[in-house]
Amino acid sequence: MKTVLIVNGLADASRRAALLAQVEQWRIGRDVKVEWTRYPEHATHIARHYALQKKPVHLFSCGGDGLLHEIVNGIVHAGHVLLSICPIGTGNDFVKSFPEYELTDFLDLTRYERPRHMECDVLCMHGEYAINTISFGFDVHVAKAVNECRKKFPGTGIVPYTFGMAKSLLKPLNVSLSLAIDGVDSPKKDYAFVVLGNGRFYGGGYQPCPDGQVDDGKMDVCLIHDIQKYQIVRFSKAYARGEHVAFEKIVTMKTASLVHVDTNGRVVYANMDGEVRKCRDPWIEIVPGAVRLALPARTKE
Numbered sequence: 001m002k003t004v005l006i007v008n009g010l011a012d013a014s015r016r017a018a019l020l021a022q023v024e025q026w027r028i029g030r031d032v033k034v035e036w037t038r039y040p041e042h043a044t045h046i047a048r049h050y051a052l053q054k055k056p057v058h059l060f061s062c063g064g065d066g067l068l069h070e071i072v073n074g075i076v077h078a079g080h081v082l083l084s085i086c087p088i089g090t091g092n093d094f095v096k097s098f099p100e101y102e103l104t105d106f107l108d109l110t111r112y113e114r115p116r117h118m119e120c121d122v123l124c125m126h127g128e129y130a131i132n133t134i135s136f137g138f139d140v141h142v143a144k145a146v147n148e149c150r151k152k153f154p155g156t157g158i159v160p161y162t163f164g165m166a167k168s169l170l171k172p173l174n175v176s177l178s179l180a181i182d183g184v185d186s187p188k189k190d191y192a193f194v195v196l197g198n199g200r201f202y203g204g205g206y207q208p209c210p211d212g213q214v215d216d217g218k219m220d221v222c223l224i225h226d227i228q229k230y231q232i233v234r235f236s237k238a239y240a241r242g243e244h245v246a247f248e249k250i251v252t253m254k255t256a257s258l259v260h261v262d263t264n265g266r267v268v269y270a271n272m273d274g275e276v277r278k279c280r281d282p283w284i285e286i287v288p289g290a291v292r293l294a295l296p297a298r299t300k301e
Helices: 013-026 042-052 065-077 103-107 138-152 158-166 230-241
Strands: 002-007 032-036 057-063 081-087 116-125 128-130 133-137 177-181 184-197 221-224 251-256 258-262 267-272 274-281 283-295
Touching: 002 013, 002 042, 013 032, 013 103, 042 057, 042 065, 042 081, 057 065, 065 081, 065 128, 081 103, 116 133, 116 267, 133 138, 133 177, 138 184, 138 267, 138 274
Parallel strands: 002 032, 002 057, 057 081, 081 283
Antiparallel strands: 116 128, 116 283, 133 184, 133 267, 177 184, 177 258, 184 221, 221 251, 258 283, 267 274
């Protein structure tokens, strides 16, 4: 089977160098190609190119969650494509949904000689797919600020998330929305966070959906409403640990197959795996088993 490593050309230089040094040894005797991304959504075009060839191929996403998002949108429903993840990006949130692994396990190419296969669900909103999360509310303001900071100061680690949080606290915290979850209408509330999770983590390590499973055919829904700014610092610590579910007066947790966010025709912003999109009255559905993951073997052969 052909192996293609799709590498984010803007990823941390030292992490790229370490990975590529490993590739030079690992590729001996294998059909391996390295593809570099050169512009936004280039990874989608590269991945779709291989998906359309209809030949078995093993793709590696070598970057962060943004690169993974692009690749997923090029291979959904392509059953002949295997996808593995070499997390050399900044947040690397998706792989944190696999607590049985350390980050270094995903970076060890020898562990993919006999990989563990998994049929992974994805989320879909208006024709675009997200493998990790789709969200609305305060965290979207944070994502926008993070992306702006990264453009100005690339390679600054966790700093963009801290900057994004501080900048976003200057804006209104809650937005008024009505939701329909699997056809059941919920009353309009002032939501700070509406998170629809396939994975468990997002935003550089926050854990809105601590019970999320990427292969259970359901999305986890985390609704946080009527929270005040003075509560954010304390709440965010619990949010990072996945312990916010104990705040029952302001947190509602559900599972669902289909969610409608009624914005009454207003344009709102959504966060899809860290990518910010404009939308009106969006519908979000779970698509079971849409991507074939090849996870590292739990122990070296």
